[in-house]
Amino acid sequence: MSSRIELSGVGQVFQVRAEGDKRLHEFVALDSLDLTVEAGEFLTIVGPSGCGKSTVLDLVSGLTRPTSGRVVVDGRVVTEPGLDRGVVFQQYTLLPWRTAQGNVEFALEATGMKRRDRARVAAEFLDLVGLSDFAQRYPHELSGGMKQRVAIARSLSYQPEVLLMDEPFGALDAQTRERLQEELVQIWRRTGTTIVFITHDIDEAVYLGQRVAVMSARPGRIREVVDIHLDREAPDDVDVRSTPEFARYRHEIWSLLRELNRRAPLEEVERVA
Numbered sequence: 593m594s595s596r597i598e599l600s601g602v603g604q605v606f607q608v609r610a611e612g613d614k615r616l617h618e619f620v621a622l623d624s625l626d627l628t629v630e631a632g633e634f635l636t637i638v639g640p641s642g643c644g645k646s647t648v649l650d651l652v653s654g655l656t657r658p659t660s661g662r663v664v665v666d667g668r669v670v671t672e673p674g675l676d677r678g679v680v681f682q683q684y685t686l687l688p689w690r691t692a693q694g695n696v697e698f699a700l701e702a703t704g705m706k707r708r709d710r711a712r713v714a715a716e717f718l719d720l721v722g723l724s725d726f727a728q729r730y731p732h733e734l735s736g737g738m739k740q741r742v743a744i745a746r747s748l749s750y751q752p753e754v755l756l757m758d759e760p761f762g763a764l765d766a767q768t769r770e771r772l773q774e775e776l777v778q779i780w781r782r783t784g785t786t787i788v789f790i791t792h793d794i795d796e797a798v799y800l801g802q803r804v805a806v807m808s809a810r811p812g813r814i815r816e817v818v819d820i821h822l823d824r825e826a827p828d829d830v831d832v833r834s835t836p837e838f839a840r841y842r843h844e845i846w847s848l849l850r851e852l853n854r855r856a857p858l859e860e861v862e863r864v865a
């Protein structure tokens with residue numbers, strides 16, 4: 593199951609207080625942002641710090657509403673969060689008093705699924721992320737990578753049409769991160785879910801995305817969308833990340849980001865924010 597996502601002319605303005613000034617000022621986080629994600633597509637988003645990546649994800653998830661423009665998922669304007677859209681954040685958001693199995697079941701309770709079915713479906717999705725043997729462990733008994741696997745299983749368990757991921761692997765060590773990236777591609781192939789994935793890591797963006805959207809800051813807009821054509825069916829022993837094509841994509845996106853960072857120095861973005 594998958595859905596098309598369309599953001600058209602999206603603007604997001606926040607009211608912020610500048611340093612030493614009690615009055616509220618308007619801060620334009622996004623301005624006339626247009627982006628389409630096709631049903632079943634895996635799109636990654638990169639951009640300078642503070643350019644509005646999380647804001648875009650919040651709008652698609654329905655956690656916030658845009659100041660202007662429209663966010664449409666599967667032909668319907670997004671007005672609130674819904675079970676058609678799952679979200680995975682960087683920080684592990686598991687309930688500490690529930691086991692891995694219990695955490696996945698908790699998400700299924702919201703769907704009204706019967707208790708016995710919840711147990712079966714939770715077990716299926718823990719299996720999908722390779723955690724069958726850890727189903728009865730509590731979050732504090734799991735590694736960071738395992739906790740993120742539970743979070744992914746939980747978000748996939750109610751079979752959302754769209755999976756929104758905000759730097760989900762940002763807190764993990766490099767090896768665990770690569771392994772989860774590979775697993776996520778497999779899961780995406782199996783489920784066909786539309787995935788929007790935010791990252792600061794250019795390699796991660798190129799490895800995962802069929803397209804990489806590069807955002808500019810102040811105001812946040814889509815600067816360019818780069819199509820990625822990598823051999824995703826390559827055998828296990830082929831290191832896709834070391835191929836010349838991969839290096840070319842990495843360099844293309846690196847150059848775009850470098851140019852954007854030159855234009856909007858980080859200190860300026862953060863001072864105004």
Ligand SMILES: Nc1ncnc2c1ncn2[C@@H]1O[C@H](COP(=O)(O)OP(=O)(O)OP(=O)(O)O)[C@@H](O)[C@H]1O
Pocket residue numbers: 606607608619621639640641642643644645646647648861865
């Ligand atoms: N609720 C809010 N109120 C005021 N300003 C906000 C709010 N949410 C976000 N902002 C500002 O909007 C801008 C975009 O924030 P956002 O978190 O979307 O950026 P980002 O690209 O995800 O950042 P990072 O890469 O550093 O995680 C930032 O300048 C931020 O300070």
